[in-house]
Amino acid sequence: MTRLPLLALLALASLVGCNAQQPAPAAAQASSDSLRASSWCGVLSPDAYRVLREQGTEPRFSGEFWLHEEDGVYVCMGCGAHLFDSGAKFKSNSGWPSFYAPTAAEGVGEHLDLSHGMRRMEVVCNACGGHLGHVFEDGPPPTGLRYCINSVALDFVPRDSVQLVAPASRPVD
Ligand SMILES: [Zn+2]
Secondary structure, X not given: XXXXXXXXXXXXXXXXXXXXXXXXXXXXXXXXXXXXXXXXXXXXXXXHHHHHOOOOOOOOOOOOOOOOOOOEEEEEOOOOOEEEEHHHEEOOOOOXXXXXXXXXXXXXXXXXXXXXXXXXXXXXXXXXXXXXXXXXXXXXXXXXXXXXXXXXXXXXEEHHHHHHHOOOOOOOO
């Protein structure tokens, strides 16, 4: 019977997912526009890590927010950036939270995604680079767009608590 040496197994384990211990990146190495993927280990849940950092997709009809109707804002689970307002949310029956527009155009980035044999526009958080979902051109007025976002990439802040997480760029009263 052939057995892999223990060290080889440990090396393999370190390459799988984000369960392995990673050294904290030195402050001088931190990128100004995105954090190294390894720095998210232990910060995000395994499901959120798979979506935000590994371009995964949660199963449809499975997420916390696809039927969520409370008034407030949806923020990035990775960095807390304001991304979508509940006022722009609509029922799409896609099984994922759907919005016709982001709160601010500069809040999200869009990149052509040709993976899985499809031609789609990927939507990412512009603040941390996290993968959020995709945008399609079959949404309702006024934009005709459908931002199809993974629940696990989002966190929800009720309207009466929004000022507590206001963007840094907002003027202070
Ligand atoms: Zn983010």
